[in-house]
Amino acid sequence: MAKKSNPFPLQKISKLGFYLFLILFYSNCFLRPSGNLTNYDSYFPHSSGTSSIPKGKVRATFLGTSSILLDDGETQILTDGFFSRPSLWKTAFSKIESDPLTVLSVIERAKINRLKAIFVCHSHYDHVMDAPFVAKQTKAKLYGSSSTLNVGTGAGLNQDQMQKFILGKPISIGKFTVTVLESKHTPPFHILGKTNATDPNHPNIETPLIQPVKAMEFIEGGTFDFFIQHGKNRILIKSSTNFVKGALDNFNADVLFLGIAQISLQPVSFQDEYYKQTIEILKPKLIIPIHWDNFFKPLSEPLEPNLKLGDDFDANMKSILKRSEGQKLEIKLLQGFETIDLF
Ligand SMILES: [Zn+2]
Numbered sequence: 001m002a003k004k005s006n007p008f009p010l011q012k013i014s015k016l017g018f019y020l021f022l023i024l025f026y027s028n029c030f031l032r033p034s035g036n037l038t039n040y041d042s043y044f045p046h047s048s049g050t051s052s053i054p055k056g057k058v059r060a061t062f063l064g065t066s067s068i069l070l071d072d073g074e075t076q077i078l079t080d081g082f083f084s085r086p087s088l089w090k091t092a093f094s095k096i097e098s099d100p101l102t103v104l105s106v107i108e109r110a111k112i113n114r115l116k117a118i119f120v121c122h123s124h125y126d127h128v129m130d131a132p133f134v135a136k137q138t139k140a141k142l143y144g145s146s147s148t149l150n151v152g153t154g155a156g157l158n159q160d161q162m163q164k165f166i167l168g169k170p171i172s173i174g175k176f177t178v179t180v181l182e183s184k185h186t187p188p189f190h191i192l193g194k195t196n197a198t199d200p201n202h203p204n205i206e207t208p209l210i211q212p213v214k215a216m217e218f219i220e221g222g223t224f225d226f227f228i229q230h231g232k233n234r235i236l237i238k239s240s241t242n243f244v245k246g247a248l249d250n251f252n253a254d255v256l257f258l259g260i261a262q263i264s265l266q267p268v269s270f271q272d273e274y275y276k277q278t279i280e281i282l283k284p285k286l287i288i289p290i291h292w293d294n295f296f297k298p299l300s301e302p303l304e305p306n307l308k309l310g311d312d313f314d315a316n317m318k319s320i321l322k323r324s325e326g327q328k329l330e331i332k333l334l335q336g337f338e339t340i341d342l343f
Contacts, residue, residue, distance in 0.1 A: 058342045096214070
C-alpha cells in the first residue's frame, strides 16, 4: 500500500519555524532604533517656531535626514526635501515614487511658502526623490548634479527651472549666498551580501528617471556640501559622513549641520580625520547633527534614530560628543519640524 503523504511534514514545519525564528531574531535585533532619544532630551531646543523671524536672523527647520529649510523671513532655501519616506518593506521590495499628499502636507506644515531654491546633496532616493515635486509645487529652482537634473527631467520639470551645480561659484538667492563644494559619500556598507556602493561603470543617472523606480535606480551621482552665507553669518551643510581632504580649508562656519550617519562604524582614524576636516577647520559655535533618523518612518510621526540594521545612533552621538568635549561649541539635535534661530 502506498504511503499517504503528510501535508505538514516535520521537516517542512521545522524549516518554516527556522525562517520564522530568523525573521523574529533579525526584527528584534536590527529593526529597532539604534538609540533612545529620551537620553538626549537636553540637546533638543524644544522650540515651536511659531513667532515671526526676527529681522536679520535665519531660522532653520529640520525636516528629517538632510532636509533643512532655511528662512530669513523673506526668502526660503531648502536642502534635499525628501518627505515621502516610503517604508522599509516598500523600499526593499517594490518601486518607489514621490507621494504627492505626503509632500504637500509637509509643505503646508513647514510653511514652505516663499521657497526660491532647492539644493540636492546627492541623488540617492533619500535625498532627491521628492525634490522635483517640491520644485513644481513651489516654483523654486532645483540645483543639483547632472544625475539630480535627470530626476527632475524625469518628473517633468522644465529645464529653465533647473540649474546644474558649478562647484565653487557663489549663487545669490535673496540675502543668501550658496556655494556648492565637492564632497564624498559616506563609505559604502554591506548588508546581507548587498552594498550601496556606486558601480564605477555607472556613477551617474544618465537618462531622465521616471518614477516609480526601484530605489537602486537613484544613483549617487557625486556628493556635495553647501556653504551658505547670510550677512556676516556662515553655515555649512554636510549631509554625508565623508570629506574631500582640504576642501573646506578656506572656510569658517558659525553653524555646522553635520551628517553623522554611520560615523561610529568607521575606523577611529577615519573618525579623527572627519572631525579634523570639519569641526577643526570650520570652527563652528553650533553643530547640529543630521541624517540620524530612521527615514523609513513618516515625518508626521516623531523622528526615531536610524535602525540597528545599518547604524548605531548612540555610538555616533558618543563619538561626536567626545570630540567636541572641552571646546567652545554647542551641539543641538532637532526633532522633525523643529526650528532653531541660528544667529
Ligand atoms: Zn546616499
